[in-house]
Amino acid sequence: MTVEEPASLADQIAAALRDGIRRGQYLPGSRLPSEDELAEQYGVDRRTVNTAVRALRAEGLARSERGRGTFVAEVPVITRHAMTRYDREARERAGSRGAFDGEIRAMGLEPHTDVTVSTGPAAEDVAAALHMPPGAEVIIRERRMYASGVPVQFATSYIPAEIGAGTQIAEVDSGPGGIISRMAELGYAQVRITETVSTRAPTAQERAFLQLDKGQAVSEIWHIGWTADGRPVELMRSAVPAWQWRFSYEWAID
Amino acid sequence: MTVEEPASLADQIAAALRDGIRRGQYLPGSRLPSEDELAEQYGVDRRTVNTAVRALRAEGLARSERGRGTFVAEVPVITRHAMTRYDREARERAGSRGAFDGEIRAMGLEPHTDVTVSTGPAAEDVAAALHMPPGAEVIIRERRMYASGVPVQFATSYIPAEIGAGTQIAEVDSGPGGIISRMAELGYAQVRITETVSTRAPTAQERAFLQLDKGQAVSEIWHIGWTADGRPVELMRSAVPAWQWRFSYEWAID
């Protein structure tokens, strides 16, 4: 006995557009009819159509460009396999520069990563995660990742400077196996990983890089690597468009 | 040299309100000034304030009730520890009816769960996840979970009827340790878990139960339990308000 919700006009139009996308009437990458056209087609004000389109954008189904039109989203959902990322085998596999590259290539897309490295004092939350005093020096590795030119992930890693300073960890190319292998060579082998996934509104920086529409959320991963003696030696904080990613975990019980 | 983004009026007001909430000017559970009052205070149209408030709601920071006003959100972020949920010890711990209860109580809130059990044919995606033919009979356990009266999770578990029919698995009270323990007793011990976390727009049913505002996203968990011989014997599909939950994982490497 569900009460038939009298959906607003904007909601009805949003549902119709969603349906058109799902049914293939509007193909990925193609342009939707202009808001004026849709307004006339449905017999409503253009503002009402604009509200409907905004809902689609917040869901990651479409993106709008001023002066050009509104387009059906193209980039498919990316699955991140948390556990297999940290096999040494996967990390060092020839031809793949890391787990991200492999995952993107498996989808038939072309991965690309820009890396910048700097050193600076740790913010409060970063210092706390690394069991360091606030303001302690850390190496900061920022990675901007793309799939076939589309920005899909913004990740920042923090490593205590006392561990990585002067090593390849502080260079843009961290070598085969990445910083995890370098840290292991330095006597800071990671044996345990903790990750938390949460969803929030993006920062201005994230919105700009990920080209997020107003109302689109990001998923944030806090990834911490621990040594055998229980010391956190690496924090990776990553933000991705929430609608675009799926996080996969796997483990044994009992 | 970031260009100073000329934020819209609605964005500026949203930012001011966010700041007021963060700074404690507007306390959790308290009412914000009415849209008319805010409109006058900021010298804008009420529709502009309405747009700003809508953004806060989509972020889970506030909720509005027609005729009453807009209130600052109260329920804090709930952390779900995936691995510890499936220790036998945690499952059977006295006084706690399951991992959810423990997590909610740890936050000083009162957990409550409504369970309904039925049997029916498996939908296509459910059947595929359980390696069954579409339409095969499954036991369907729906759980509606609350924290101090607030709905926070909607979970549906599917178990092949050939495994659970006629056992405590098909009853509302599945006994100590829950259905995982019952399945183990029946020779279907789960030894491996896979989970995926994704974010999407809620279904109408989820929106109604979780009291989600328009624009609010849900996080969806697909949880599958596997036996030693590689058979998927349980699918749990769960939806939660995306802003309200944090998912925690932990594992060893190398």
Added chain:
DNA sequence: TCTTATTTGTTCGTATGTATT
């Protein structure tokens, strides 16, 4: 119970700005 005031939800008409073609 009925009425009235309050408060949010939605829409239209109108207008202006900005980016693209």
Added chain:
DNA sequence: GAATACATACGAACAAATAAG
């Protein structure tokens, strides 16, 4: 420069839910 197309804002109005008398 003109046409197209999306972004935002104000004014006005009515609907719907709530609260107070």
